[in-house]
Amino acid sequence: MRGLMQLFAAYGNFLLFGLLELIALILVVNFNERQGLIWDNSWGMATAGLDQSADWLGEQWALRDELIRLQGENIRLMEQLDNARYSNAVRQDTFLRDSTEQLFSYIPANVISNSTISTTNFLRLDKGSNQGVMPNMGVISTDGIVGVVRAVTPHYSQVMSLLHRQTRIKAAIASSRYFGTLTWDGKSSRYMQLEAIPKHAILEAGDTVVTSGFSQLFPEGLRVGVVEQYDLSGGGNFYNIQVKLRNDLNTVRYVYIIKNEMWKEHKELEEAVNE
Known part of the structure; x- marks a missing residue:
């Protein structure tokens, strides 16, 4: 409680100013049709931008996961190629023992x-x-x-x-x-x-x-x-x-x-x- 009181003592004027600004904004938006439309439009654009950014970040993470998967698949295939393996083939009599x-x-x-x-x-x-x-x-x-x-x-x-x-x-x-x-x-x-x-x-x-x-x-x-x-x-x-x-x-x-x-x-x- 003492810390909270110290916070209000130090930043009380700023917090009061912010609260009054918020109240004024709410009143202007709610009781003025033109300002209300502007607010709705601006808020819609802002949320659309945030949604787009979130979708982009999601796509990047998905691409990163897909890249890691493809790298792993490429490695599996490359390690199966003949040039990535050592042959122990030895011919004994008429049989070729190969590994x-x-x-x-x-x-x-x-x-x-x-x-x-x-x-x-x-x-x-x-x-x-x-x-x-x-x-x-x-x-x-x-x-x-x-x-x-x-x-x-x-x-x-x-x-x-x-x-x-x-x-x-x-x-x-x-x-x-x-x-x-x-x-x-x-x-x-x-x-x-x-x-x-x-x-x-x-x-x-x-x-x-x-x-x-x-x-x-x-x-x-x-x-x-x-x-x-x-x-x-x-x-x-x-x-x-x-x-x-x-x-x-x-x-x-x-x-x-x-x-x-x-x-x-x-x-x-x-x-x-x-x-």
């Missing part, structure tokens, strides 16, 4: 920042070490490859974009299986360069470029883009190949981080060789 185990699994993430206008572009994702993300994991979207994780915190990860001067991605011509390295020249965000394809390789504009599978970052056969143009200028032994990316990194919003379930085993082999 597979998971090689690649996927972590869904949202892009919370992205750059495409620098020569050293990065993306930031809303998943980190708490969700199992580690440096040197590949990142893809439903349209193609996006980049490679370079640093993580408990809740976030920093991804070196394909549009980075240090990018090196193992890729191949799908039709001939000749493989090389994808790099970026720092110019267009829609094109990369495929290096080390020998001049005796059969090549045509429109050929599909895919991941080669010769790294632990990406499964084999993920579509990267198509050969836009190529030449043998300079008299070298390798083509100069311009690849148009399938993925437009200016619009990427939702991605999947690739986890190689046998990464530790590959690491142990590298360390054993280096010793």
Whole structure:
């Protein structure tokens, strides 16, 4: 009670003014037809706006739930593909004993920042070490490859974009299986360069470029883009190949981080060789 009295003592004049304003508004609206119509119209517009905002928020939550559901479904399907599984097939006598185990699994993430206008572009994702993300994991979207994780915190990860001067991605011509390295020249965000394809390789504009599978970052056969143009200028032994990316990194919003379930085993082999 003492606190209430102190409140009235401190703000009594303001509360009295507000009460009198409310009474005046009620009297004006109830006893003046024109003002009453204006009030009804204004109140109707305000409630309609609130209803519209509530509907929009409801739709956004529904879309978010649907996105999460679709991401989960995509992961389930991608993890069932042959390129995401390791085959234990062994031929014994005339019988082929075949079984597979998971090689690649996927972590869904949202892009919370992205750059495409620098020569050293990065993306930031809303998943980190708490969700199992580690440096040197590949990142893809439903349209193609996006980049490679370079640093993580408990809740976030920093991804070196394909549009980075240090990018090196193992890729191949799908039709001939000749493989090389994808790099970026720092110019267009829609094109990369495929290096080390020998001049005796059969090549045509429109050929599909895919991941080669010769790294632990990406499964084999993920579509990267198509050969836009190529030449043998300079008299070298390798083509100069311009690849148009399938993925437009200016619009990427939702991605999947690739986890190689046998990464530790590959690491142990590298360390054993280096010793």
